[in-house]
Amino acid sequence: MRAVVIKGEWAPRRELSPEEVAGRWARDATAAWREPKWTLDERAVPRVAGPHDVLVRSKAVGICGSDVHLHETDDEGYVLLPYRVRLPLVPGHEIAGEVVEVGAEVRRVRPGDPVAVQTLQYCGRCGACRSGLPGHCVDAEDSGFTIDGGMAEFVLSRESNVRSLAAVRERYSERDTYEIGALCEPASVAYVGLFLRGGGFRPGGIATVHGCGPIGLASVSLLRAAGAAKVLAFDTEPARCKLAELVGADAAYDVTKLRGDGMRPSDVVLEQTSGEGADMCVEAAGAAAAVLPEIERSISVGGKVVLLGSESGAVPMQTMAYLLRGASVHGSIGNIGGLDPVIALHAASRIDLRPIVTARFDLAAATDAVRQASLRQDAKILVKV
Ligand SMILES: [Zn+2]
Structure with missing residues (x-):
């Protein structure tokens, strides 16, 4: 063969x-x-x-x-x-x-x-x-x-x-x-992270997905299917943002364009959640050094972070952001x-x-x-x- x-x-x-x-x-x-x-x-x-x-x-x-x-x-x-x-x-x-x-x-x-x-x-x-x-x-x-x-x-x-x-x-x-x-x-990798390791979120919650490769796109679809009131997606490729909207994001933002306009992803999330932040935040970019600061600024009290993007190397973490919000972080693979x-x-x-x-x-x-x-x-x- x-x-x-x-x-x-x-x-x-x-x-x-x-x-x-x-x-x-x-x-x-x-x-x-x-x-x-x-x-x-x-x-x-x-x-x-x-x-x-x-x-x-x-x-x-x-x-x-x-x-x-x-x-x-x-x-x-x-x-x-x-x-x-x-x-x-x-x-x-x-x-x-x-x-x-x-x-x-x-x-x-x-x-x-x-x-x-x-x-x-x-x-x-x-x-x-x-x-x-x-x-x-x-x-x-x-x-x-x-x-x-x-x-x-x-x-x-x-x-x-x-x-x-x-x-x-x-x-x-x-x-x-x-x-x-x-x-x-890839969809099942997202499912395991969001619902089995991450424990899911309450219907009506607001979710963000950072990184719109296949795992991020599958996350968008699954979050919507699971009853998110709003799914906001972010990527640096405009074409991937379009795909995110096609598979269920309420809005997807080109991060490069946002920055050109003097905005950060966390600004958008705070604006879209009346300042309360997102209930489930998915890191699917494999770029935690850029994504975690955004999540730390825009996660809700009791919110969850699900880490799905793989990368080697260490990144800084603002631990107080998690402490003050009682937020949890869930790693998942497979x-x-x-x-x-x-x-x-x-x-x-x-x-x-x-x-x-x-x-x-x-x-x-x-x-x-x-x-x-x-x-x-x-x-x-x-x-x-
Ligand atoms: Zn074994």
Whole structure:
């Protein structure tokens, strides 16, 4: 089968654990992998070997910021993704496709079914798993990071990790069903942050979203669906602001233009909330140094901050802003627990993220797709298989 493969040079620059060295993988890829090369290779089709295995023909695979960080490098040639990675690897973790073969004991899906693939295969043994937070498993395999992902003609998953898109297909065309399926991964990342880790907000609350990439745009849609009285969005790209309004923001503001007018995002939020501030503030820009001061000036008493944007490095925090308002900060990563509700919300037309797809590439052009994604002008780029 045709498959996109990332190869790289194993060159640890920090001390790794014996298990990482023995398994040639790194919990933090930036510590070990350099000179990543994306190529289109020929690979064997994965075999259904276990009774719970599910073989999926990839149809649509989203390009994520983390994929871009496995393409871009720092000054010393190391990848930028601070996450567990084993190379060589087929990337792609926002996967929708069609089931083509199932193991003997698979009951919930059968060949022909459209599915979204949850890529994290958590261990069930570690402290995170035992305490009910398997999305933070320290011993997980993750398709597209430690085991082969979806940017290939076929991807192997297992019954507990695939989710039927049959209810979506009842409402949408086949093409849209698979595109929605791929979009459900970033949408579920937003869902987990807003509602599972962040605990949600009261209907009638006011929400702000800083950063209108796919996770921010999904946040906008979900906040609106969950009953926000007002959703205000901010980004530095006018095109992304338009998309935010298309998927549910009451207003979206170009931060660069605001600053030209002598305004800050927090001025807008205070103006729009009669000075009381927003009840849920989402950092989805991965630019906390710029965003947190705005949130700190414009969060309501009892408000919540949800951190979804990933970046390395430290940023200053005005702790008194949180103390004085009794505000809380919630970090979140991953999608465990979010996939089923976002599929249901799409199937019920409560959210519709189709407008956020701004470019589509064939599998053979996946390297061009990741290069275009690194320009950071698109919302969601899909690779169609
Ligand atoms: Zn675990």
